[in-house]
Amino acid sequence: MRLEKDEKSLHEYLQEIDKKIDLLNDQKILFFIDYLALGLSKDDAEDCLKWENILFVVPDRHISNQIKKYKYSISRIHFLTNPNAEKIHIFDFNDWRNSTRNKTQFQIREFLKTNFGGVKKQDHDSK
DSSP, rough: OOOHHHHHHHHHHHHHHHHHHHHHHHHHHHHHHTTTTTTHHHHHHHHHHTTTSEEEESSSSHHHHHGGGGTTTTTTTTEOOOOOOOSSEEEEHHHHHHHHTOHHHHHHHHHHHTTTTTTOOOOOOOO
């Protein structure tokens, strides 16, 4: 009988610690968003914390290489390089996963031209 009580208190204690870890990771995410200067309001940034995982879409590999080291120190973040993007964007990772499920690599490249930060390239006629 004593073992069951001790196991229950151990489980409760571990849950408390997990909550504290989650709060600290949320603070890391908010600071990271601020560090990247994404221009999000505090409310918008906090709304992102409701997502299970956050996808950061970056416009080039140079930026991706600079920030990829944070992937290992901040939980729940993922990175995607989209050469069609003009700046860094954030999205719900589940939206990305659902949008690209069952697509080929070519289809995903085409999809990125106008989605997940991609902007349609405008032809500029010089007259």
